[in-house]
Every structure is written in C-alpha cells, then in structure tokens.
Amino acid sequence: MTAARPLPYGDPAHLAAHQFLVEEAALLDAADYAGWLELLCEDIRYLMPVRVTTARGAGFDTLAGMGHFDEDLYALRKRVQRLATDHAWTEDPPSRTRHFVTNVRTFRDEGDDLQVESALLLFRSRGDTREADLISAGRTDLLRATADGLRLARREIIVDESVLRTQNLAVFL
C-alpha cells in the first residue's frame, strides 16, 4: 500500500495512466503480443510472487525467493516468440481472454514517473466444454514517462489465490 494520497481522478496524469492500462488490456485481449512488448521498457521487471496462506500476524503472505513470474525483457520476448510459433500447443486453439482492469489509483513517483495500482480480473476460456478460469490479482506498476509516452518499467502482480486454478500461466496479467 502506498502511503501518499492518490492523484485526483481528474488529474491528467491519472487519466493517462488509466488509459495506458486499458489500452494495454485491449492489446492482450486481442493477442497482439508484439504490440504489448512495445509498451515495455528495456529494463522491465515483471514479477508475480507466489502467494501463501499464513497466520494473521505472520508478517508475510508471499514466498521469499519464488514467484510465478520473475521476468526480464529477454524472458518476456521469448514467451511472446513462442506463442507466435506453430507449436505452442497450450494456446492453440488460443484462450479467449478478457482483462478487466479497475480500482485504478495513481501516485506521483520520481520526476514524471507514476506508480499505478489496479485490480485485475482475468477471464480465460479455452475449448468448448472446459470450465473457464478466473484469476484475480492486484497490480502495482511503475510507468515511466518517455519520449514515446508512458512505458511499463515494473509490474508486481499479487495474485489472490495461493493455489492457482488455471492450467498454466501462458497468459500475461
């Protein structure tokens, strides 16, 4: 949680950040992964810690040193390249996904950079008869102001399940 107060919803910086997340979700739902990669900074860190069930007061609820994702740009590019091959069986036929992005709060970071918190609900349907998957998560993003507009420099995905109920994470959150 960020201590500072979020920008007012009418603040142009908040509106730009919100629009960035919605546009990003549209690219992911359209499976335009090459387009999505262009939104990422060269030094991107894309993290998704493993959430664990701990006693109230334990002081932690993620695993130390283990995530579902801990990616740099090389790893994300490889994942995208793979989905573009003819042999990525788990996404052929592809998932139908819908990234619902809400509860957006924007905070001023250093310079023109923005820290943006959002809630994500990913609906994922595959095949004709399988039950669909839902993944609920909170995200904290660092959006960097560049000459080309906002770019994603860091994303931490805090998933709301300790045991994922989806076949794999062949999708981006």
Added chain:
Amino acid sequence: MIDLAAIVSQVRRGMIPAHVYADLEIFAAERDRLFARTWVFLAHESEIPEPGDYVVRRVLADSFIVARDEAGLVRVMFNMCLHRGMQVCRAEMGNASHFRCPYHAWTYRNDGRLAGLPFHQEAYGGEDGFPRAGQSLLPAPSMGTYNGLIFISLDPGAPALSDYLGDFAFYLDFYTRQSPAGVELRGPQRWRVKANWKIGAENFAGDSYHTPHTHASVVDIGLFREPKASKRIQGALYQAGPGAGTTYKLPPAGNEHSGFADQLRYVGYPDAMIPVVAATWSDRQRALVADSGFMPSAATLFPNLSFVHNWPQIDDAGTVVPFISLRQWQPVSERETEVLSWFAVDAAAPGDFKRKSYQAYLMCFGSSGMFEQDDVENWVSITDMAAGSMARRLNLNSRMGLTSEGKPVKPPLAAFAGPGVAYQGFGEYGQRHWLSQWSDHLERDAR
C-alpha cells in the same frame, strides 16, 4: 465394478486400459492400496531451517504438519486435533512454538505433544479423567529422510526409506547433493490441473520421445543451444530401484582427464562449483557423466515425485545456465492433480548462479514454464478423453522398445556407469517400470 486383475494383467504387457486415467474406482484403489503404503515425499529440510519453522503438506486428503521442533528435530504430525478433529494448523507455513486448535484451544508443542487443554481440572477432573502424559498429535506412521528430503509412509511397517530408494539414491544425488551443503528448495508454486496424477509421473520417468514434438516451440525460439530436439534420441533411459529417468548425451569431452569438468561446464555450471561437485560425487557418479557421457535430465521416483535438470540460454548473449526442479503430482481426484513445483539449487552455489538458475527454471518449468505449459495441455486432454465410454474399449499402446515377444528391441547399454538397467534411444521402459510398481500395489489388499 472394475476387474482389477484384468486391468493389471493388461498393464503388465504394456497395454494400458485408457480409463485408468479417469476412473473413480481406480482412484479409490490407488488411495487404499498404493498411497496407504508407499513412501511419499512431503518437504525438504531446507524449507524449515529454524526451530519452530513448519510447512503443512498433504498425502491425498490427509494433512500433515512438517515442523522442526525446539531441539531441531524434524517432526511429521497428522494435523487433526485429538479432541474433536479440527485441523489444528490452517496456515501453509510459518514459525510457531505451539499449535492451538481454534475449536476448544487444545494446544500442542511443535513436536506434537499435547501441552495443555482448558479447564483440565474442572472439566475432566484433572489427570484422572484425562491423563495428558503421552498425548500427542498422531505422528506419521513411518518417516525417513535422504539428502534432506522428508518422506513419510502411512504404513507403520514400511521398509526403511534407504531400502526403498535402493539404486535410485545414486540418481537422487545428481539433483539433491552437488556439495556437502546439499540442496535448498524454494517454493513450491502450486496449481491445480484437470489431469490424472499418473500421467505426469509416467512422463518424467522416461518419455524422451515427446520432447521433439511437444516441446518444438522452445527449440523454435532458440531457447537452447542445440538446434534440434531430435538429438534427444541419443540419450540413455535408465530404470533403477523405485525410480526411472532420462538423460541427454553430451558432446565428447576435450580429453579423458578433463571430461567431468568439461561436461559440467558445457551445461553451464560455473568453475567455482565444479571441483566441489567432483569431490562430492562418487567415482561411479562422475563416470556416468564423464565416461558414459550422459547428463541426468527428467526422472520420477515412484509414485509421484519427479525431477528435472535442463540448461537453457538465459540471455541474448547465449549464456547457458542449468536449473533443477522437484515436482510432486498430488492426486486430488481421478481427474484433478495439484502440481507442487520447487526450484532447487545447491545451497553452497554462488549467489549469482542461484539467481540465474532461478531465471532459467521460471522460463522452462513451473506454473508459467514454457515446457510445462505444453506438457499439461497433453495431460489434461488425455484425462478428458479417458473419462468416456469408448475409452473403456481402448488399450493404449505403451510397448515402445519391446518386440512382439516382449524382449527389448535393443540390448541394454553395456557401458553405462550407473546402477540399474539403461537403454539408449526411445522406448517406454521407464513408464513400464513405473506401471509395474503401480500394478504391484494394486494387486495387494487394501489397507
């Protein structure tokens, strides 16, 4: 009613009645005959390094607390209160000196002994009505460790773990003992897949045949130095004790003296680690890698613990880095499995190596791994297909590597340094080895 004897006799000739991958009665038989007896992995000592550290793990529906007590001993306790049966510890992990049942506050030390219960005098008349001495959460009926791997058996008469592991212990060392410091496990990632638990266990036991096609995509994108996955056919498949596994054939080493170091360097181990590994492994273990030229890759220890060792390129410069993963196929139902996947690394390895090896693991295996994604796709589909009526008319051909008379198509490798039997090339030897143990269990009486 299923005819278990008929099913087992088909399985023993390498023809698997397809419905066993989605059959409620088979699942019940596996629970009562197999998991009621066999050694099952629960946790690694590195997950609970300090007194009071604990993790909660299951064997099917049975929940166990795996804790390090105040004296530093590892304890495995059935996680059910002696009084009314509440699950005593409901967290997955943490540190505690005591576990207190939420229902009536019966409280247990982290070695399982009952420490106290409210109103002992008033409600029970003190020690006369309820003698506290000797009251303890039920300990696991049998428990054993090897290289810090903690196993239990629900059978109090189980053979000693070391007897059970037998010749497979030789291969376990490749994954869990690269230095005297041993291995450290991180994780697990946990996720549930709509697949029967046996399929993954069989796959890791010997299915090198799926690699060129199932995993074509990771080769397409240049994640590996080798341009073709078809070289997988040159690897040796071994069966030893309760385990079986696959290896990769390494390119010839520089010369006979530098062989071992060359082979480890080839798969990306840093020079700082190689002399330690060499001093830790036996002559015979080094010879498997150096003289025979085989590097262990996937393996399964019966029934549901698998291992993988591979060495992708982790950056555009082509830096090859190896990783190790342990994974458990935890049965949930005949059609669902919880996968627990750990990243494992030598505890004494340099920090930089640990970080890179972790990156390599995440790209390849686990909940987001690019290999694992396509594996699970196959396993879910098999389970789906096995649930119908037609699957009861189909015996799946698992006879690869056998002639019509049941003899190996090729003789076992004569010059293979490891224990057990090994064959070079493709063949479902490891899967049949696994299924033969499965058959042994299903033929026994239910416990």
